[in-house]
Amino acid sequence: MKVNIILFGQLTDITGTDTFTVEGVDDTTGLTNKLQDDYPALSNSKYIIAIDKKVIAENTVLTENCTVALLPPFSGG
């Protein structure tokens, strides 16, 4: 299963990119574990997760081709 990842703000300083795809993960816990393996600095970062623009509060099953956004604390205005 392929999911699309997008990152914002200070998280892009860690990954060096703001969009990529990940394969072989089933849920958000699996995904964040994989991302923290690939980018260890992510484990020290504060962020929330949105799947297809809806913020989730707990581990959630992913669906084929969904978009998972990693959102650091908002700082608009």
Add this chain to the structure above:
Amino acid sequence: MKVNIILFGQLTDITGTDTFTVEGVDDTTGLTNKLQDDYPALSNSKYIIAIDKKVIAENTVLTENCTVALLPPFSGG
């Protein structure tokens, strides 16, 4: 003793003028009694009194040539 009277807002509809002078009154109670004799509709009007721009809360002695303002409820803005 002569005092200067100025009126504002709806009070000028009663007096037909906004400035005049009054003689022969010693304090604000004497003054308002005289004004209400001259303009009976004033006794049904709500207003506060300022002497030389300072609002007074109780009967106050007048001084020669002072300015007494009759101020109906404010409605700016």
Add this chain to the structure above:
Amino acid sequence: MTERKPKNIFITGPITPAFIAESIQQHSSKTTIGGHNIFLGQIRADVISGQTVAAIEYTTYEEMALEKMHEIREAIFAKYPLTCMHVYHSLGRVAAGEISLFVFTSSAHRKAAIDACEETVEKIKSELPVWGKEVFEDETYQWKKNNF
């Protein structure tokens, strides 16, 4: 704190959007400001017993009003960490849809500007010797009453 001298707040006729824009523009050099709050009072075309308000005509006891506004300003600056505050009020005739009151506060962080603006508007409405005469389309009128 430097003393702030009474300044004139009265403008003859309506306060224009261009005047407001210019006032905003003048703050672009004050780079300690993080938030501005603006209140604008606009004349409503209220319908009262079938008559529509066409304009409000404002009068004031100017000397007393400027002294009172100075007091209000001093009290607001003493209470809130403001960078600046500007107040303008119309005198004379202001038509329905036009602006008659402009209160503009600025501060480093938004809370002070927001709270100071609201408090200043309330004080202007309740403490400033200004009177509005609601003139109907047929030139009859009634005296405006403020609600608190």
Add this chain to the structure above:
Amino acid sequence: MTERKPKNIFITGPITPAFIAESIQQHSSKTTIGGHNIFLGQIRADVISGQTVAAIEYTTYEEMALEKMHEIREAIFAKYPLTCMHVYHSLGRVAAGEISLFVFTSSAHRKAAIDACEETVEKIKSELPVWGKEVFEDETYQWKKNNF
């Protein structure tokens, strides 16, 4: 109540005083309005460890931000008797002294416009997926943190 569709709130670069004036002017035909409240966010030239902020560069998750703004707008209209509300937020680079946020509420009586404006500003700061990058004069940067 008529449904309000998500509308774009984003403007590339600063929000100009002329744009604000035009927005105010457009309300002169709405003669049920008695009070407008406007909040403007301006970029501060903060000094951090000897470095001065020259600009903030804003980015957003636009699709999500517009949906969220739509939700905020619906909630505000459900809570307050507003005549209208307009929100604009900058994207891209906004220099110190320039304006990056413009929230504009209008109502028949002032209280609704004032309260709705403040609540909307707080929601924008805490709920909209927008990020600010504080760029210093030497083009180094740090990520902005909002205070609540």
